[in-house]
Amino acid sequence: MPPQQQQQQQSALGFVLFILMLWVIFPDSENAAQSLIVSDLAAERLKRCWSALDVLNQTRWGDFAPPVPRDDGDDNDYDDEDGDSGSWLNLTGFRREDGFEWNDLERFREKGLQLSRYAIPPVQGQQLWGTGARLPLWANASGTVHGEWVKTPGPVHRGYDSYNLSNSVPEMHWIGDKVDWARNITGGSGKMYVLLEGNSTVTEYEQLPDEHAPLAGGSIRNVKATLQIEDSKGSHLNWEMRLWGAHWPREGVILLTTTSEKFEGIFGLPHLTPSADYFQSSQMLLNQTLAHTIVTKQENRYMDQNAPWSSEIESPSYTTHPYPHCEFVMYAQVQPPSPQDLGITDPEPQGDAVANLIGAMESELQTPQGAPVGRIPGLQMSAVVYSPDCGFFLETKGPPDYPPGEARHLSGLKKEVHLHQVKTWLLVFALVVFLQVFLLKSQLAESYTPSTMARVSFTTASIMVIVDGMTFTAAATWVSSAASTFLPTLVLMFAAFLSMTIGGSFLAKIHEVQMPETRDRRDRNRQGNTGANDATTNTQPHAAELEQQGDTGSLLPAPVTAARPGPPSGPIIIPSDQDIDAEIADAAAAVPLQGGAQQRPAQTAAQTFQSIVGRYILLSLGISFLVISSTTWYPNVRSGFLNLCAFVYLSLWVPQIYRNTMRNCRRALRWQFVVGQSVLRILPLAYFWVKEDNFLYAIPERRAFLLICAWLWLQIVVLAAQDIVGPRFGVPARWTPEAWDYHPVLREDNLEAGGLPIGLVAEDQPGLRSSTDGDSHHHHHHERKRSAGGGHSTTRAIDCAICRELLEVPVVKAGEDATASVTGAFARRMYMVTPCRHIFHTACLEAWMRFRLQCPICREELPPL
């Protein structure tokens, strides 16, 4: 690399790092500058929270009664009539002047009750839900569920122009309140994901008498949920939000709401419940827990200025620059597990049997003691989401409106089962990575010499190391917040670390071996620019030099990377008996020799490898950044991007195929390595691309996965073909640089050109033999010429100089046509002919060439395989 270019690259690298650092530091410093104002704002907000809590404390059931729209008249003029203006709360969003679409509250309650009554089938004609009786339900609804939703628009159109935010929330400076609000669901249907986390303690309370039905069963806990709504048909966006609320475990009812500057949802939540019993219990619970939260916030107001119960998942900037979004209220009913799922065959299980079984399962999940509870069925819920300001309903798809075969509301796993699954798969992944390390180790044991190392494609090895490095980084990042998945993540991190470091050292060695190659190519290019008019004149002196050194035997065995002697200074001897073409090919293939004079100190090599590593780290940072930000992209774009990433990743054998072809090398890596790595690296992908209920709830894409599999298979087939029929089979000769063909077709009529290897030349051509066989004193070969019974080729025999066993080679007779058949290719695989026209067993010479790139007989340099 020219120093100038290198400097430019380094300064570019530095610039990118600088930007990254700025990006990391900047938001913090901004926060620090504003924290005084922000803490004032936070104090202001907490004051408002206290007065809202006061309202919650002092109101009674029925205090919030927005007018019910009449079916006959115009919906909009209900409040102009006397006596029907309803009653309102002094809470933001619940006031009349806020203009929310509360007329549909009754409809929302009705839909919720419908869901609940349908979920619990009546026993002997008697409705069980809402009576406070013991129901066969999960008591802890913590878990993850997902399913489809359908949108029902409200009767009145609501747009951003229906509200005057500077009127209803004068304290805030709103941004973007005059465009379509965020979280505005515009599509007709889509998917939603709910992550529910319940408080582990249940608060008991005294239930109201029967006339206040439906009853809530006497216990309540607070829950929070992360709701993700995929609006793939409308705005093509994913909206993610946090909701807070209460869960009545006995009846399986969950009521959640968003809270923001323009909607004090959590304080008004009890007024949205189905009945007085629910109201009283939630008012009591919220009175305690909300006060507790506000007090804590007040104590920490200089550290933590985030709004309490904020519906934003993570956005500190929201505190200072709020933008309006649609508010949501969610009513969910936990469904009883079906008797089949519980493994109960009795069609009419008696009394509390089912409830007892479920209780046993839950306590086993809570504190595993090995009780025989069988398989834990999944968590099922039905839900209705109501947006009081944007005016629409989202209902989960399922019975009774849709047949159970089509959709079953929200289904998923309880938290403990989900965690168990995550842990298991993390361990399986770690095992896969360990097996990768094992394969890598055995490959390292195989290619530990420079000549074998030179065959391995640097890019192929890089792809593996980059992905392992990203796995390691992901695991290391996750491990700090992994909680109960800590140990499996640690194991995965360790495995990925091993894979990354061993792969990295392999990469470093490959780089060390192959670096002279690229430099020489550059040098050659530079030479080519100055005087490439005749390639023969460039290479000939060099070939002569080789010949000279080979004759005197002065060239000591040395690794390819070692420094070479400078250009020849002695007389140039062009041997008359050499095949000039073969010499040129030899010189072209033996490139490591050529640039020897410009050898740089080893230090430069280390620096370049470091800069490569630096570039790889930046690359993986960039990819990780894209992958993380892709969660907010349009689903189609995201899945296309992820498929593309997988495709590029699993094209990892392509560089190896290219390198094999360019260097005319049949096989660089062990078969176990190629097949094993392919399988192991596609397995984690298979989990997400094929398995329906994977723990990330990623949508499977089987077609893309099949394509990727086929592509990987094709690469392996090409690698196999390169091994069997030759690396340049079917590749036009002019696409590839010339390289020495170690398995040439041996033709008798090539004799004049000196084509047949030494020792195979028949005795009846003494002139030729004596001139070529200059160094025959090295080996005592005795030729036996045998005719192969009138075929178009004869077989001749010679002793292999390495193992001293007989080597039989087919020789095409003069004038015969040597078709390049596959069987011929197989036969030619048995022997190897060196540029110095010595012939050996393939196995013998390959084993030799692992250690020396020198002819065992005449010590001439051999082009690498």
Ligand SMILES: *[C@@H]1O[C@H](CO)[C@@H](O)[C@H](O)[C@H]1NC(C)=O
């Ligand atoms: C309202 O607050 C007072 C004082 O904190 C408390 O005694 C009372 O029980 C609360 N009322 C309700 C309905 O929770």
Ligand SMILES: *[C@@H]1O[C@H](CO)[C@@H](O)[C@H](O)[C@H]1NC(C)=O
């Ligand atoms: C509503 O509450 C605010 C304080 O949050 C208070 O200033 C206002 O007077 C109250 N309005 C009514 C009608 O009670």
Ligand SMILES: *[C@@H]1O[C@H](CO)[C@@H](O)[C@H](O)[C@H]1NC(C)=O
């Ligand atoms: C929500 O989207 C609909 C359809 O695009 C639009 O008519 C309505 O005004 C939007 N509502 C808000 C509050 O932005």
Ligand SMILES: *[C@@H]1O[C@H](CO)[C@@H](O)[C@H](O)[C@H]1NC(C)=O
């Ligand atoms: C919104 O409310 C503010 C304050 O009450 C008022 O000045 C403004 O005119 C209102 N804007 C509209 C469009 O009604």
Ligand SMILES: *[C@@H]1O[C@H](CO)[C@@H](O)[C@H](O)[C@H]1NC(C)=O
């Ligand atoms: C869980 O519930 C208890 C009792 O109701 C309450 O004191 C505690 O703050 C709650 N924890 C959380 C995280 O909400």
Ligand SMILES: *[C@@H]1O[C@H](CO)[C@@H](O)[C@H](O)[C@H]1NC(C)=O
């Ligand atoms: C599950 O519910 C039981 C009783 O309702 C409670 O004791 C336990 O702590 C809960 N566990 C979790 C993780 O919420």
Ligand SMILES: [Zn+2]
């Ligand atoms: Zn041999």
Ligand SMILES: [Zn+2]
């Ligand atoms: Zn030789």
